[in-house]
Structures are given as structure tokens and as C-alpha cells.
Amino acid sequence: MRKFREPSVLPGFGITLGITLTYLALIVLIPLSGLFITTAGVSFDEFWKTVTSARVISAYRVSFGASFAAAFINVFFGLIVTWVLVRYKFPGKRIMDAMVDLPFALPTAVAGIALTALYAPQGWIGRYFEPLGVKIAFTPFGITIALVFVGLPFVVRTVQPVLEDMNREYEEAAVSLGATRWQTFFYVILPELTPALMTGFAMALARALGEYGSVIFIAGNMPGVSEIVPLIIITKLEQFDYTGATSIAVVMLMASFVMLFAINLLQTWSRKRRDE
Amino acid sequence: MNKFIVGIVAALMALLPLPTRAADAIQILNVSYDPTREFYEKYNILFANFWRGKTGQEVTVRQSHSGSGKQARSVIEGLRADVVTLALAYDVDAIAQRGRRLLPLDWQQKLPNNSAPYTSTIVFLVRKGNPKQITDWDDLVRDGVAVITPNPKISGGARWSYMAAWGYALTKYGNEEKAREFVTTLYKNVPVLDTGARASTTTFVQRGIGDVLLAWENEAYLAESEFGKGKFDIIIPSLSMLAEPTVAVVEKNAVKHGAQDVARAYLEHLYSKEAQELVVSFYYRPSDPEIAAKYSERFARLKLLRIDEFGGWKEAQKKHFDDDGVFDQIYAQ
Structure with missing residues (x-):
């Protein structure tokens, strides 16, 4: 040892x-x-048949697609939110800072019901989109919105401490050496934040893949269109098909693990590259 | 999620040896499905009084409520229910088959009326004044009519709705090909497939989505009385299913708790006159013929099909709701 x-x-x-x-x-x-x-307990053929049936495949597409989209959106806007919270002083900042954590604390089903009420065709927001022919609730778009909601704190809370510790001298040095604002951002600030952003992305993504409570209310759950993988698993359980349910769960688990592992590797690599 | 927590709490409570107040006081656990909560709260008081009068023993009935299928799984996995009162016989069958001899396979013969002390049916709830002129199942397959019903693969109530539609088409057209077409068209008119009966009621009543809700008769009356008369109309189709929520003593658990007598009496008393009156006040259909006659004007007359006419739940489940069954084919292009 x-x-x-x-x-x-x-x-x-x-x-x-x-x-x-x-x-x-x-x-x-x-x-x-x-x-x-x-x-x-199942043969490989049976396992393969379960996890590659058309309905399950389209559910993977919905789940992974919406989760990636939500994680990307959160990385972009989460960075802006973090920047504002760290770099500026303004009244109500503490309250805003606390608000970021709300999606952590709120039971996700409550979030789902609230979001559905807003974005349904008769809802406060949905009613303005309905005449334009844009449907938000009960489509994959609605799922993405719910996942953006649950994922936001992960990005903000991972990037925040890094940004707080960052020395402003580097930026000042960059500017005094003649870098433009964009250059300062892309070559000085962003590389410093990239590992944290990737962690935030990975956590938001992982959270989104497993999310059930908030999505189920806003999804509409139409097979092949807005059915998420966790719902398929619940459906299998409802038919007492335990092995079917766990087969799909295993696929999700492996996929998530591979993705998280890949992101971890990327992160190590980018940190190393930065240190060199 | 909160149902999940309730389930865990119920499971934990079942595990805790609660202190008995009197030497001969007894507790039983009734594991039931969602919409029966209010009914059993009242019934438990009724039964406790009856049992005290009969034996002098104090009985406390604890309740656990969630989706019917989920409750069946909890019992299979070890929730120590003394009695189950679930939405359909299929779920009790599942316990009998998978639950390591928790109850005998012929459980449904142990109590009168197929072990269904009260029944219900599926009716339509439409918006006030019935703007889309919906009067029967045929109107649900018209273009531009949005139908709200949960996913029958998940919800027990939705299975009854689906079978009612299937039964109607089969009776009308006389062949399965047409019936398949009928339910396919009907489900293409469903904009949101919720995961449970209560969720669908919310979608229809609170979100204002859809023109017609396929609902349990008792839920329809509740929705009507709870949200004020004047917002919805109840439409009785020409034909529907006789939904038989079934009850059974989970004998292995009851014997272990020394509660088999009280558990059996608890279910048998559901058939008594006073309990049947209570059943009626919650808009369930009574099984007692006298009580049924007394309140005949309260429940609309319509042709009711039994699930046995489709070979029982086991057959129906396999054919329609299992993977790649008729229901899945609706969504497989």
C-alpha cells in the first residue's frame, strides 16, 4: 500500500x-x-430485441436529444448568469443567487405541473404561441424546457467558484498587451473556465437523462414523439416486465457512464493542456 | 414522486411494530388504488364500529393508495398488505401469480360477484353545452375531436376505456379488422397520453385541453360536483364496460399477523347494506340488488360489457397492451 x-x-x-x-x-x-x-436472466437476443425496438429507439432519441439540447442551453446561459453573479454588484444579487438553487429544492413534479400550466395552449405563455402554430407543451420542445429548468443550478454552481477564484490581473494584462475584448474572452477567460463548464455540462446532462417527475407532465407522452426513456421503463414495470425494464435501464446506465467518462477524460485533457 | 414517498412511508409503517393500545386491538393494512381514498376513509370508520359491536375488538385500518399496478408490485415485493382493493382483477392476479403464494390462484371465487363489491363504468365528460355534439363512441373518431384518456399501458382506468371502445366497435361492426381501425382512429385523436386517470382529469379540467374526457363514472361525477355544476356535462354512451374493481385477502400476510378473520370480515362487510349505501354516495355502482334498485335513477342505464367477454384480463392484456400488442401497433407506423 x-x-x-x-x-x-x-x-x-x-x-x-x-x-x-x-x-x-x-x-x-x-x-x-x-x-x-x-x-x-435474459438471453442476449431477447435483450437486444428489447433495447432496439422502434419505440425504445425513438425514446432514446427524445431523451438524449432533449438532454443534450438542455445541457447546451444551460452552459451558454448558465455562464452568463454566473458572470453576472460573480462580476457585478447590484441590489437583489443575493436573492438572485439563492434563486438559482430553487430547481434543486423544488419537487420536480411541482415544477412540471407549473411549467405545463404556463406552456399549455391555454397557459400564460402558451396562448401567445398557439396562434402562431407553435406548440410548446406536449412536444419535445416542452421536454427541453423542463430539462433546462432542472439543469441550470449544476452549471452555475460548478462555474461560480472557479470564476470567483480567477485572477483579474490576467485579463488586465491581456488588455494592456493589446488584446481585443473578444480575444481576452476567448483566449484568457474561456480556457480557464472550460473544465468547470464541462463538469457543469456533464452534470446537467446526467440529471436530465434520469429526470422523470417534471418531464412527464409537460411531455404529452406520445409514443414515438415525446416519450422519454424513463417512461418506457415505467411502462415495462407496469406490465410486470422486470427484465425488460432493467434491460433498458442497463443501456441507459452504460450510455451515461460512457458519456460521463468521456467528458471526464476531455476535462483532464483540457486541464493538462492549459497547465502546459 | 410524492406517491413514491407515500409508498415508502406506507412500507416502513408496515414494518414497524406499532404499540398496541388495548391487549386485543388489531391493525390491518388495506392497499388500494388512487380514487378510493375518500371512500375507504369513511368505510374504515363504519367497519371499526361494526367490528367493535360484533366482537368487542378495536380495529384500526391503515390505508395505502397509489396507481393500481404500482400497488400490486409493492405487495409482490413485500409490502405487508392484509387486504388489497385494486382497480382490476389483472393486478390481483399478478400478486397471486408472482407473489410467492401470498393468495390462492382462485381468489376471485372467494367473495360474491367476482370479488367486486362495487362496480363502475366509463363515461364521457364534455364541456358545458356539448359544443362538439358528442353523444356516443362514433363521435370520438370524427376529425377535429380531441379525446383525453391516459396511456392504457400504464393506467388501469385507461384499460377499461380502451376496452370499452374496442367492445363498441366490435359490437357495431362485428369484426376485429374494423375494431382495430376504430381504436386506431380514436387514439390518433388523443393529443396527450397522461400516465394516470387523475392526470388526465387535470389535463381536461384545468388545462382546458380536449373536447371529451373518458372517465370513471365516479370521477366524472366528482369532477362535475367539485368544479361546480355548469362547466361540464356527463354524456352516457350507448355501451361501455362494467368495470369491476376487485378485492382480496392477502392470506399469507393476514395469517402471519393473526388477522385473517378481521381481514375477511373487512371485505365481506363491503357487501352489507350500510356499506353499499356508502358505495352509492361515492358514485360507485352497488352490487347489492336491493340497493341498486333503490338508487336506480341515480345511475344511467346502458349496455355494459364484462371483461370475460374478451377472454378475461389475461387475454386482453396479452393481446392489446403487452409489447407489440394492438395498442402499440396504433403508434407503430
Whole structure:
């Protein structure tokens, strides 16, 4: 074990690693391995048939599409929100800062019902789009809006501390060396924030993929059009098709893991590149 | 999500050994589906009085409510229900088949009237004055009529609605090809497929979406009385399903709790005159013929089909609602 240990003034490597492994196993690994064990009961052909049926494929498309879209939107606007919260002083700033966390705290079903009430054809916002022929609630567009709502705090809260710690001297140096404002932003500020933005993106994306409560009210749930993967899983359970449900869950889990892992790698790479 | 939490709380409560107040006080757990909450709250008081009068024993009935299928799964997975009172026999069957001998396979023969102490049916709720002139199932397949009903793959109530539409078309056209076409056209008129009966009611009543809601008869009357008369009309189609929410003692659990007598009495008493009166006040149809005759003007007469005419729920589920069944084919282009 000695070679793993970084020199430290505090003892306790063995016991803390032990606790970490036990904790992770209890909270994450054992429940998730249950999924794989249940799924192991089916033959590969059956598994493949379940996870590639037309309806499930279109649900992947809706879920991944809306989640990516929502995460991108959140990265863009989340950065602006963070910038304003960190760099400027104005009355009501504290309240705005606290508001960012609301999507964390609100039961997602409540958010879903509120958003549906707003964007439904008779709702406060929806009624102005209805005559234009734009339907928001009960379409993938509505799903994206719900996912933007639940994902926002992830981006803001990961970028905020990084931006707060950033030295303004670099920007000032860049400007005094003759960089334009865009150059300062793209070559000095953005590279510094990229790893945090990617973490925020990954967390917002992961959250969106698993989201059920808020989406279900606004989605309309039309098979092949606005049906999300978690709903397919619920549908399977409702038919007592446990293996079908866990098969799809396993696919989602693997896809999410691969994506999160890839984003992690990208992040390490970009951090390294920046340090060099 | 909150249903999920209620489920967990109910499950935890079932696990906790609660202190018994009197030496012979007893508790049972009734696991039921969503719209029966108010009915069973009243009925539990009624039954406690009856049981005290009969045996001198105090009985407390705890309730758990959620979607019918979800409740069945909870019981299969170990929620210690003494009795189940679910939306359709299919869900109780699932417990009998998958629940490690929780209850005998012939459970439905244990109580009168197919173990259905009260019944209901599916009717139409339309906007006041019936602007789209909807009078029967045929009007639901017209162009420009938006129908609100939940997803039958998820909601028990929606399965009854779907089967009613299927039964109507089958009776009218006499062949399955036409019936398939009929339900396909009908579901193409559905703009939002909610996940439960209550969600659909919200979509129709509060969001103002759709021209007609396919609803449980008792929910339709509730929607009408709760949101004030004058906003909706109830339309009785010429034909519908006789929906039989079924009840059963989960014998293995009841025996373990020493509660089999009280659990059986709890369900048997549902058939008594006083309970049947209560059933009527919640707009369920009573099974007792005398009570039914007494309130005959309260419930519209229409032709009611039984699920047995389609080979029972097991057949119907397999043919229509399982993966790649008739319902899935509606959405598979």
C-alpha cells in the first residue's frame, strides 16, 4: 500500500479508503449491480430485441436529444448568469443567487405541473404561441424546457467558484498587451473556465437523462414523439416486465457512464493542456 | 414522486411494530388504488364500529393508495398488505401469480360477484353545452375531436376505456379488422397520453385541453360536483364496460399477523347494506340488488360489457397492451 500513499501530516489512509469503498459499494455499486443481475436472466437476443425496438429507439432519441439540447442551453446561459453573479454588484444579487438553487429544492413534479400550466395552449405563455402554430407543451420542445429548468443550478454552481477564484490581473494584462475584448474572452477567460463548464455540462446532462417527475407532465407522452426513456421503463414495470425494464435501464446506465467518462477524460485533457 | 414517498412511508409503517393500545386491538393494512381514498376513509370508520359491536375488538385500518399496478408490485415485493382493493382483477392476479403464494390462484371465487363489491363504468365528460355534439363512441373518431384518456399501458382506468371502445366497435361492426381501425382512429385523436386517470382529469379540467374526457363514472361525477355544476356535462354512451374493481385477502400476510378473520370480515362487510349505501354516495355502482334498485335513477342505464367477454384480463392484456400488442401497433407506423 505504501506506494499509493502521498506524504501527509494526517494519518488514516487505510481506514478512510476502507470507508470509501464500503460506502460506494453500499450506495452505488450494490443497487446498480442488482440491475445487471436481473438483466442477466435474459438471453442476449431477447435483450437486444428489447433495447432496439422502434419505440425504445425513438425514446432514446427524445431523451438524449432533449438532454443534450438542455445541457447546451444551460452552459451558454448558465455562464452568463454566473458572470453576472460573480462580476457585478447590484441590489437583489443575493436573492438572485439563492434563486438559482430553487430547481434543486423544488419537487420536480411541482415544477412540471407549473411549467405545463404556463406552456399549455391555454397557459400564460402558451396562448401567445398557439396562434402562431407553435406548440410548446406536449412536444419535445416542452421536454427541453423542463430539462433546462432542472439543469441550470449544476452549471452555475460548478462555474461560480472557479470564476470567483480567477485572477483579474490576467485579463488586465491581456488588455494592456493589446488584446481585443473578444480575444481576452476567448483566449484568457474561456480556457480557464472550460473544465468547470464541462463538469457543469456533464452534470446537467446526467440529471436530465434520469429526470422523470417534471418531464412527464409537460411531455404529452406520445409514443414515438415525446416519450422519454424513463417512461418506457415505467411502462415495462407496469406490465410486470422486470427484465425488460432493467434491460433498458442497463443501456441507459452504460450510455451515461460512457458519456460521463468521456467528458471526464476531455476535462483532464483540457486541464493538462492549459497547465502546459 | 410524492406517491413514491407515500409508498415508502406506507412500507416502513408496515414494518414497524406499532404499540398496541388495548391487549386485543388489531391493525390491518388495506392497499388500494388512487380514487378510493375518500371512500375507504369513511368505510374504515363504519367497519371499526361494526367490528367493535360484533366482537368487542378495536380495529384500526391503515390505508395505502397509489396507481393500481404500482400497488400490486409493492405487495409482490413485500409490502405487508392484509387486504388489497385494486382497480382490476389483472393486478390481483399478478400478486397471486408472482407473489410467492401470498393468495390462492382462485381468489376471485372467494367473495360474491367476482370479488367486486362495487362496480363502475366509463363515461364521457364534455364541456358545458356539448359544443362538439358528442353523444356516443362514433363521435370520438370524427376529425377535429380531441379525446383525453391516459396511456392504457400504464393506467388501469385507461384499460377499461380502451376496452370499452374496442367492445363498441366490435359490437357495431362485428369484426376485429374494423375494431382495430376504430381504436386506431380514436387514439390518433388523443393529443396527450397522461400516465394516470387523475392526470388526465387535470389535463381536461384545468388545462382546458380536449373536447371529451373518458372517465370513471365516479370521477366524472366528482369532477362535475367539485368544479361546480355548469362547466361540464356527463354524456352516457350507448355501451361501455362494467368495470369491476376487485378485492382480496392477502392470506399469507393476514395469517402471519393473526388477522385473517378481521381481514375477511373487512371485505365481506363491503357487501352489507350500510356499506353499499356508502358505495352509492361515492358514485360507485352497488352490487347489492336491493340497493341498486333503490338508487336506480341515480345511475344511467346502458349496455355494459364484462371483461370475460374478451377472454378475461389475461387475454386482453396479452393481446392489446403487452409489447407489440394492438395498442402499440396504433403508434407503430
